[in-house]
Amino acid sequence: MTDEQSVRRVSEWDRDRLRTLANAHDTPLYVQDLERVRENCERLTAAFPDADVRYAMKAHSGRAVLETVHAAGLDAECASAGEVDRALAAGFGGDRLHYTAVNPPARDLEYVVDAAASTDGLTVTAGAVDTLDRLADRGYDGRLCLRVNPGVGAGHHEKVRTGAAAKFGVPHDRAVRVARDAVDRFDLVGIHAHAGSGIDADGLDSHRELVSRMGALARELTEPEAAAGDPDASPDPLNLEYVDVGGGFGVPYREDDAPLELDAVADATRDALGEVPGVALAVEPGRYVVADAGVLLTRVNTVKPTPDETVVGVDAGMTDLLRPAMYDAYHPIRNIGGANNEPDPADRESTPVTVAGPICETGDTFCRTRPLARPVRGDLLAVGIAGAYGYEMASQYNSRPRPAEVALNGDATVVRRRERLADLTRVEREAEPSRDGDGGPAPIDGDAGGVSR
Numbered sequence: 001m002t003d004e005q006s007v008r009r010v011s012e013w014d015r016d017r018l019r020t021l022a023n024a025h026d027t028p029l030y031v032q033d034l035e036r037v038r039e040n041c042e043r044l045t046a047a048f049p050d051a052d053v054r055y056a057m058k059a060h061s062g063r064a065v066l067e068t069v070h071a072a073g074l075d076a077e078c079a080s081a082g083e084v085d086r087a088l089a090a091g092f093g094g095d096r097l098h099y100t101a102v103n104p105p106a107r108d109l110e111y112v113v114d115a116a117a118s119t120d121g122l123t124v125t126a127g128a129v130d131t132l133d134r135l136a137d138r139g140y141d142g143r144l145c146l147r148v149n150p151g152v153g154a155g156h157h158e159k160v161r162t163g164a165a166a167k168f169g170v171p172h173d174r175a176v177r178v179a180r181d182a183v184d185r186f187d188l189v190g191i192h193a194h195a196g197s198g199i200d201a202d203g204l205d206s207h208r209e210l211v212s213r214m215g216a217l218a219r220e221l222t223e224p225e226a227a228a229g230d231p232d233a234s235p236d237p238l239n240l241e242y243v244d245v246g247g248g249f250g251v252p253y254r255e256d257d258a259p260l261e262l263d264a265v266a267d268a269t270r271d272a273l274g275e276v277p278g279v280a281l282a283v284e285p286g287r288y289v290v291a292d293a294g295v296l297l298t299r300v301n302t303v304k305p306t307p308d309e310t311v312v313g314v315d316a317g318m319t320d321l322l323r324p325a326m327y328d329a330y331h332p333i334r335n336i337g338g339a340n341n342e343p344d345p346a347d348r349e350s351t352p353v354t355v356a357g358p359i360c361e362t363g364d365t366f367c368r369t370r371p372l373a374r375p376v377r378g379d380l381l382a383v384g385i386a387g388a389y390g391y392e393m394a395s396q397y398n399s400r401p402r403p404a405e406v407a408l409n410g411d412a413t414v415v416r417r418r419e420r421l422a423d424l425t426r427v428e429r430e431a432e433p434s435r436d437g438d439g440g441p442a443p444i445d446g447d448a449g450g451v452s453r
């Protein structure tokens with residue numbers, strides 16, 4: 001694979017290696033190729049050479065991925081105290097940590113304020129005056145970035161279009177006033193907006209519009225003359241370090257989808273931002289860094305012909321990869337064979353099949369009547385472009401242990417062991433002393449279930 005290659009398709013993974021891994025570690029199994037993560041980081045920093053590139057770790061927060069991203073020089077964008085905790089553990093110093101607070105629970109704020117006190121340079125991004133008050137109430141007066149609702153969103157599904165959703169950010173027309181007030185209490189270093197996730201070529205106009213609005217806002221804050229006529233504008237220029245225009249760069253899930261031209265996206269972003277002297281551009285992609293670096297391996301356990309369709313039952317389900325059930329998302333699927341005494345899948349006829357998991361929900365279906373090399377019991381299927389929001393959104397619903405994950409970095413290493421049945425009941429067993437006592441919930445060392453450092 002070359003650095004220029006802009007997407008890694010499921011057909012390009014080494015079939016024999018995937019089969020060996022599945023046989024050694026059982027299925028369902030995530031495989032994450034750290035070399036590809038590195039390449040994606042390099043492609044991003046090459047396309048945005050003057051920008052701060054921050055990895056939105058909600059896409060995949062595994063330690064091995066974080067260490068790879070850290071070594072590649074990207075910062076970390078964290079969505080919770082748990083993510084800040086993971087990023088610190090993976091080696092990110094405060095000066096490379098950006099915590100984005102969305103309706104933050106009190107325990108998250110307390111953790112992050114505490115972390116900021118002991119880790120220089122951490123930045124908190126907040127998108128509600130109420131959140132600013134809650135930070136100030138906790139004695140926080142450090143680096144602050146103001147999240148703005150620019151009134152324009154984009155993304156692969158309505159559930160991930162954030163840019164115009166009232167939940168996110170201070171309304172655009174109040175941003176100047178809120179920013180001006182914020183400088184009295186905090187070290188205001190940036191403004192931020194995020195259009196949404198999975199922006200493809202069709203969504204680029206919205207991305208450009210968002211960036212252009214953020215550029216105008218930055219000029220209004222930093223250049224008093226640009227603010228002439230705005231009664232909310234500060235007569236004094238504010239010293240912003242950056243304008244963060246979010247992440248959301250899409251990847252091509254369908255085999256015939258063209259990859260985004262990253263250089264063109266970067267040029268369009270810079271153009272739309274315009275000149276904001278002394279203020280850097282920041283972007284925070286998640287999916288783009290990890291999506292095509294991961295596959296989910298699953299084994300066929302049941303083949304059921306019905307009058308309307310052939311249902312191929314597999315041992316992974318929506319608990320392992322939620323995106324198809326949650327967003328009707330398409331993931332490419334390749335039959336890599338492995339069933340005893342069966343011809344190589346390349347020598348089998350293609351047949352339309354519905355691939356379904358073991359969860360008792362109709363939505364637990366990876367594809368419907370999609371042509372695949374005729375699957376038989378024992379075959380392995382590789383579900384492609386599964387590295388982003390895959391393991392990360394896995395759950396134990398239906399009391400199913402979460403899968404294992406192997407990282408490829410030359411060698412293959414198990415980086416997350418498969419959960420056992422005992423893991424499903426661990427928190428109940430740990431709560432048990434209180435059941436034997438007065439029946440009330442057990443206080444766990446002053447921790448109401450939050451993060452401990």
Ligand SMILES: Cc1ncc(COP(=O)(O)O)c(C=O)c1O
Nearest residue numbers: 056194197198247248285286287
């Ligand atoms: C604030 C913020 N930044 C960045 C991202 C990353 O988006 P993506 O993974 O599509 O790049 C998200 C995703 O939800 C987000 O909410």
